[in-house]
Amino acid sequence: QQAEAWFKERRKLQEQAESEPLFGAYKGKNVLIVQAEAFQEFVIGQSVNGKEITPNLNELIKKSAYFPNFYHQTAQGRTSDADFATSCSMHPLPTGSVFIRFAGNTFDCMPSILNGEGYDTTVHHAYDGSFWNRHNMYSGMQYDRFYTVKDYKIDEPMGWSLGDKSFFRQTIDQLKERNHSPFYALTITLSSHHPYNLPYSKRELNGGAFDGTMFGDYLQSAHYVDSAVGELVDLLKKQDLWDNTILIFYGDHDNSIYDWKPYEKLLGKPVTALDQDAIVKKVPFLIHLPRDEHAGIVGKAVGQIDTAPTLMQLLGIPMDDRYMMGVSMFSRAAKPVVFRNGGFTDGRVYYVPSADGIAGNGSCYALPDGSAADPASCTAPAEAAKRELEVSDRVIEHNLISTFRGKEK
Ligand code: GP9
Numbered sequence: 001q002q003a004e005a006w007f008k009e010r011r012k013l014q015e016q017a018e019s020e021p022l023f024g025a026y027k028g029k030n031v032l033i034v035q036a037e038a039f040q041e042f043v044i045g046q047s048v049n050g051k052e053i054t055p056n057l058n059e060l061i062k063k064s065a066y067f068p069n070f071y072h073q074t075a076q077g078r079t080s081d082a083d084f085a086t087s088c089s090m091h092p093l094p095t096g097s098v099f100i101r102f103a104g105n106t107f108d109c110m111p112s113i114l115n116g117e118g119y120d121t122t123v124h125h126a127y128d129g130s131f132w133n134r135h136n137m138y139s140g141m142q143y144d145r146f147y148t149v150k151d152y153k154i155d156e157p158m159g160w161s162l163g164d165k166s167f168f169r170q171t172i173d174q175l176k177e178r179n180h181s182p183f184y185a186l187t188i189t190l191s192s193h194h195p196y197n198l199p200y201s202k203r204e205l206n207g208g209a210f211d212g213t214m215f216g217d218y219l220q221s222a223h224y225v226d227s228a229v230g231e232l233v234d235l236l237k238k239q240d241l242w243d244n245t246i247l248i249f250y251g252d253h254d255n256s257i258y259d260w261k262p263y264e265k266l267l268g269k270p271v272t273a274l275d276q277d278a279i280v281k282k283v284p285f286l287i288h289l290p291r292d293e294h295a296g297i298v299g300k301a302v303g304q305i306d307t308a309p310t311l312m313q314l315l316g317i318p319m320d321d322r323y324m325m326g327v328s329m330f331s332r333a334a335k336p337v338v339f340r341n342g343g344f345t346d347g348r349v350y351y352v353p354s355a356d357g358i359a360g361n362g363s364c365y366a367l368p369d370g371s372a373a374d375p376a377s378c379t380a381p382a383e384a385a386k387r388e389l390e391v392s393d394r395v396i397e398h399n400l401i402s403t404f405r406g407k408e409k
Helices: 002-018 055-062 078-088 110-115 131-141 164-178 214-238 261-267 273-281 304-315 376-397 400-408
Strands: 030-036 120-124 145-147 183-188 245-251 285-288 349-352 363-366
Touching: 002 304, 002 376, 030 078, 030 214, 055 214, 055 285, 078 110, 078 131, 078 183, 078 304, 110 120, 110 131, 110 183, 110 304, 120 164, 131 145, 145 164, 164 183, 164 214, 214 245, 214 261, 245 304, 273 349, 273 363, 285 304, 349 376, 376 400
Parallel strands: 030 183, 030 245, 120 145, 120 183
Antiparallel strands: 245 285, 349 363
């Protein structure tokens, strides 16, 4: 009952989004999402020895809505957590992966919502379909089709399977073959997976002092992924898909490199305790809209659970009685971004929880300068963040959406 009341309250924010002019402005457009493996925000706009790490994304950002204060909300379920938070607008669990532990539960995820709107919904990932229990989870999410490694020709062997360049090329072929508009396609990249050792022939940056380190290898991988995204954009244009497709690019989680010296060297400044927390949690997020509309930097603090409600606002789909925790990133309605460890930010303060987990006992920073903030300004929102996580956990662990639905009938 308390959980139901929580959702009722949260829905009011998305209802505000539904009264804004953007609601339904892109009704019926295709949606192509790129979830990029371990792709972090700190590489965007940076150069190594005079060469941009992400030249293609830097260009695309100029023509897109870009959210520099977008945070991943993942935990132990890593890539599967990012997928769950993005597609189903709920928090991942504190331990394990929802994909593995609760694939049979009822959730309100984008594929099932869009199936009801006439969309062809597909998910594409050139790896074993049973990894992260994807086969079962995706069938519960009601995707029309899951393309796994079995559906790809390994003509660019790299790392765990196929290089992202070929992966995108073959994915666009798959979508062309399906020949269904509108489509919703989630593509999950793999080439920039830990430990980031690309074949030497694919390393195009002059890494200088970073060469021979895992951090240097990570930059090379990010550069390769960026180049694959550049080719994907060219392909979408060639195939006449560019003007009727919403393209989203975001990073799934951090890169697991926690030695801060190379970050300081790249960024040319000391990395404070606050910077460390934010670097780990920030991943890039861009939405390119047809005709380059709404291009610009949006500073609002947002996270992965806000992605599905953002799409719903753009496509004109009301929240109705669905159970989602996010709010459209484009809306004037705002709420703090809650991290899985109990931290949060609302863009004005940034809270890093203490080891005891007691709300308010952690470090409270003022943004943007990162100075120490009055701890009292973090206490109430830290308690609200804890509550949000508890509601999410309870709903998932007890399959409550199914119970709520049963009562509605
Ligand atoms: C494998 C890929 C990697 O299919 O999604 O997942 P990760 O190890 O990053 O969670």
